[in-house]
Amino acid sequence: MQHTSVPSATPWMARIGAPLEHLFPAWFALVMGWTGLAQAWLRGSDLLGDTALGLALVAGGFAALIFCLLCLASVWRLKLHAHAVRKDLQHPIRHAFMATFPVSVILLAALGAALFQHTHAMLDLALAWFWCAGSVLEFVATVWVISRWLRPPAEGGLQWPTLTPALFIPVVGNVLAPLGGVPLGFESWAAAQFGIGLLLWPILQTLLFVRWGQAGPLPAKLSPTLFISVAPPSAVGLSLLQMQAPALAVWAVWGMALFFLVLTLTQLEAMRAQPFGMSFWGMSFPLAAFSALTLRLASTPEGAWLQLPALGMLALTSLVILGLTLGTWRGLRNGSLLLADA
Numbered sequence: 001m002q003h004t005s006v007p008s009a010t011p012w013m014a015r016i017g018a019p020l021e022h023l024f025p026a027w028f029a030l031v032m033g034w035t036g037l038a039q040a041w042l043r044g045s046d047l048l049g050d051t052a053l054g055l056a057l058v059a060g061g062f063a064a065l066i067f068c069l070l071c072l073a074s075v076w077r078l079k080l081h082a083h084a085v086r087k088d089l090q091h092p093i094r095h096a097f098m099a100t101f102p103v104s105v106i107l108l109a110a111l112g113a114a115l116f117q118h119t120h121a122m123l124d125l126a127l128a129w130f131w132c133a134g135s136v137l138e139f140v141a142t143v144w145v146i147s148r149w150l151r152p153p154a155e156g157g158l159q160w161p162t163l164t165p166a167l168f169i170p171v172v173g174n175v176l177a178p179l180g181g182v183p184l185g186f187e188s189w190a191a192a193q194f195g196i197g198l199l200l201w202p203i204l205q206t207l208l209f210v211r212w213g214q215a216g217p218l219p220a221k222l223s224p225t226l227f228i229s230v231a232p233p234s235a236v237g238l239s240l241l242q243m244q245a246p247a248l249a250v251w252a253v254w255g256m257a258l259f260f261l262v263l264t265l266t267q268l269e270a271m272r273a274q275p276f277g278m279s280f281w282g283m284s285f286p287l288a289a290f291s292a293l294t295l296r297l298a299s300t301p302e303g304a305w306l307q308l309p310a311l312g313m314l315a316l317t318s319l320v321i322l323g324l325t326l327g328t329w330r331g332l333r334n335g336s337l338l339l340a341d342a
Contacts, residue, residue, distance in 0.1 A: 019338035020077040021084045026278045027070055028100035030328070033284025034063035035107040037321050039179075039238075040288045042114055043295040044314050047307060060111050067104055074101075092162035093222075095148065096169055099141040103173035105134030110180030117183055124184075131180045135193060138173040142196065145170050160215040165228035165282070167204050171197045172231045172285075178239040187243075194239055201232045223271045225282040226264045233257035234289035241296055254297060257290050276327045278337065284324055287317040 038059035044052040078085055088094050109131035116123055145167070151157035174197030181190025208229070218226070233256035240250050271280075291313040297303035298310040331337035 019335075020073055021081040022338045022340055023070075023073055023077050024094055024278065025088060025097040025100055026094070026281065028067075028104045029097075029278070029281035029284065030325075031063050031067045031070065031104040032100060032107060033281055033288060033321050033324065034059050034066060035104065035111055036285040036288025036292065037318060038063060038111055039107070039114070040292040040295060040314055040317060042111070043292045043299075044311070046299040047295065047311065057115065060108075060115065063111075064108060067108060092159070093164055093166060096145055096164075096166040099138065099145065099170040099173055102134045102137035102141055103169060103176065105130060106138060106173055106176055106180060109134055109184070110176070113180050113183045127180075128184045128186075131184050131186070134173075135177055135181065135186075135189070138170070138177070139193065139196075142170040142174060142200075146200070160211045163207055163211040163215075164218060164222055165208065165225045167208075168201070168228045168232055171200045171204060172228075172235050173197070175201065175232060175235045175239055178242045182242050191243065194243075197232070198236065201236070205229070205232075220270065221274055221277060222279055223267055223274060224280045226267055226271075227261075227283040227286045229260040229264060230257050230286035230290050233260065234286065234293045237293040238289065238296070241293075247300065247302070250293075250297065254293055257293065261286075261290060276331060276336075278328075280327070281324055284317075284321050287313075287320055291317045 038056045041052045041056035041059060045056070089098065109127055112123075112127045112130070117127065118124065149158040153159050174193045177193035177197075178187075178190040181187065181193070217223075233253040237250045237253040237257065240253065274280075291310070294306055294310040294313055298306035328337065
């Protein structure tokens with residue numbers, strides 16, 4: 001059965017809005033990547049000074065612009081292509097990317113708090129409400145994604161082939177809660193939400209290892225999403241620092257993140273063989289989060305030996321995200337991205 005646009009849409013609106021049918025939720029990964037890059041440059045200000053702070057402001061402003069554009073486009077998509085949104089909710093893999101929206105909100109609120117908190121009372125209030133909205137939406141998204149596992153396989157329940165690193169996205173949103181929640185005055189709830197992510201992360205990681213044994217490697221086009229495995233330990237480390245946890249605990253999760261990064265890099269050749277698609281944005285936030293954590297540790301006395309590698313990671317992450325952005329721009333211009341399963 002072929003779906004048509006809503007009757008109220010004029011022909012030119014339908015023509016312009018047609019590509020939006022394939023504006024999958026994964027597009028909010030652009031916001032996550034650029035916000036993560038802004039956080040990384042902000043962490044680099046201890047080593048690089050005001051230059052890093054200025055670049056953090058630029059990256060954060062660009063992330064906010066992308067977020068606003070994607071929100072407008074998503075509302076338009078819901079109006080013109082409600083059936084496509086329902087398909088995303090029912091899709092065995094894409095449904096997990098729904099969490100990229102609340103994660104983006106949490107990240108933007110945390111970045112806003114780091115850059116502008118206490119500059120004006122109204123701004124502090126707006127950031128607090130914005131963070132709360134993202135936190136609640138993230139909690140709801142996590143419950144919804146995990147509750148799908150309780151369904152029979154025929155109704156979208158858990159199956160080995162559908163287990164992919166994308167399921168880490170709701171987990172990452174929860175463990176990131178303290179980054180904005182603690183400075184904005186929501187320490188208790190932020191810690192509770194952090195606990196949810198800390199519970200689910202090792203479970204999902206174990207299931208993913210079992211999935212590789214049961215169903216084999218990921219489909220080739222999803223291979224770049226292997227980088228998402230780097231995000232949970234990196235985000236946990238950043239939040240532990242925010243909650244003033246013992247330094248050895250932070251070093252422990254940094255080691256986990258480093259392991260998953262090196263493990264993922266062993267599959268780089270397979271990734272490079274794939275045509276550019278939105279799955280490549282799965283590289284962005286994990287690299288940015290790992291860079292931010294490494295920079296934080298490099299600014300400590302016991303982590304001074306990490307200063308040069310941390311700056312190298314920051315430069316590499318910046319180049320990767322710039323490359324992904326240029327690739328996305330080219331894909332939008334030539335029409336190769338807003339397609340089914342692009």
